[in-house]
Amino acid sequence: MVEPLCPYFGECGGCTFQHIPYDAQLENKRKELASHIEFQDIKVFSGAAYHYRNRMDFVFHPGGLGLRKKGKWHQIKDIPECVISDERLNNLLKEVRSFFQKPDSFDLKKHNGTLKYAVIRTPSEDSSVSFVLNEESSSREVVEQKIGEFAAKTTANNIIITFVPPKTDASVSEEFIRVKGSDMLKESYLGREFLYSVQGFFQNNHAMAEQMQEYCHDLFNKYQTKNAHLLDLYGGVGTFGIINASLFKTVTIVESVPGCIDAAKQNIQKNNTTNASALLLNAKTLKKLELRSPLFVLTDPPRSGMHPKTIEELGRLRPEVIIYVSCNVQQLGRDVKKFSDYDIKSAALFDLFPQTPHSEAVIELVRKR
Missing domain, CATH: 2.40.50.1070 (OB fold (Dihydrolipoamide Acetyltransferase, E2P))
Known part of the structure; x- marks a missing residue:
């Protein structure tokens, strides 16, 4: 037990982990992720324990x-x-x-x-x-x-x-x-500038979100992707797709929120990402797209996870690698089990939300040969 930094701890409804030493918070989150995905070798990334939210x-x-x-x-x-x-x-x-x-x-x-x-x-x-x-x-x-x-x-x-x-x-x-x-x-990630709505979703811990972007880029960089295609599912304003576009022949950003797609198109132009496109589409209707092989996927769904129809369509498309970014490790565990033709190659936890029970996870899924 440690003394909470916040004088309102216990009264305010947020930051319920402040009484737990930060190292123990990280270990608890690592164990929870490992339990849900049934994979033990997890890298843990953390930054400032306080004064991080924007x-x-x-x-x-x-x-x-x-x-x-x-x-x-x-x-x-x-x-x-x-x-x-x-x-x-x-x-x-x-x-x-x-x-x-x-x-x-x-x-x-x-x-x-x-x-x-x-x-x-x-x-x-x-x-x-x-x-x-x-x-x-x-x-x-x-x-x-x-x-x-x-x-x-x-x-x-x-x-x-x-x-x-x-x-x-x-x-x-x-x-x-x-x-x-x-x-x-x-906001800028890794030297690229992104626009997003004052009212729209964007990660609220910049330092850790940028580390997560760099980590995902390094994962893709291990593969031969020069002639491959990247599908960025639940792509928001296009951060993952645009940052990784230099590694791929084409990038398709899919998002169901019109304002996000408008911003993604602006961000594609702002960053001169000529091989990327942004499409307004619900991920559960993914089968409407004509996607080419070899295909790589980055998926970053909401807390509710991926729609069963989306998972089913990815099974049909058989991408080489799926990078699954999740803010809900329980749902991640349920979704990962549905990718029976894939093995977990690596897993990482990014603590974007210190002093709370929440975190982000990145799972690298590789198709079985």
């Missing part, structure tokens, strides 16, 4: 901003500073708290009030605050004006206002307005 969704309450209390979704613990968040994010949190000292906060039980969330993001080369408002609030215009005043003073590069229904607990929406800067953020 995205936080803070909840407004009458006294300021905070996070949900442990086991009490409707109660908010006031959080002046978050110890897993990076310095720039905490500085923006202070700016928001200082400006909105008595906010017209949304009541989680009565479903009235205006301000629901402040989503703060601080990628290494950019920053944003997304204010999430109750779209039915009668005070919307007053709050929007106040956010405009904040935008003129804040050090954040980008400010947007997002509107959600009162009974929808979400911090993203297609209904939004841009107040300052852009609705897109930029």
Whole structure:
């Protein structure tokens, strides 16, 4: 047992592993992954144990901003500073708290009030605050004006206002307005620059995510891929596909979220990746594509894992190698067992989420001969 760094440990609902020594956290996560995939030789990659996050969704309450209390979704613990968040994010949190000292906060039980969330993001080369408002609030215009005043003073590069229904607990929406800067953020991995939506998914631990990108690139680099084709499944804004494009003859990025595909196409152009294409497609309808051999696959599905139809189609396509990136080791274990024609050649764990039970895993699956 160790003394938690956070003074709100036990009250706040997050970071439940702070009382466990970090080396023990890593070993516990390694053992869990090994148990689920039935493979013991796992490389473990870790970085900063605190001050690593570059995205936080803070909840407004009458006294300021905070996070949900442990086991009490409707109660908010006031959080002046978050110890897993990076310095720039905490500085923006202070700016928001200082400006909105008595906010017209949304009541989680009565479903009235205006301000629901402040989503703060601080990628290494950019920053944003997304204010999430109750779209039915009668005070919307007053709050929007106040956010405009904040935008003129804040050090954040980008400010947007997002509107959600009162009974929808979400911090993203297609209904939004841009107040300052852009609705897109930029980040760099391994010398390549990527754009993604202020409201979109992107890894929140830059240092570890970049290590994971480099690791996957090195895995592919071991194979003869000059005349091979890469399928980047659940490809998001195209990071894996674009970073590995120099190794392959062609790259096909498949993603089902229109905004991500739009960003992927921009990123292909921005990085002059002439052999890559981005397609709007649900991975479960993969059979609609005409894919050439030899084929290599990188798949990075959501926590729910890969759709059975996707796995079935990959079985028919018989790629040489499948690199499976997963944020849910339990689901990974279930999915890997379905690839009966493949052996696990290597496995790695990347601790993108210290002080929590979560991690990322990368499994190298090689087709049996």
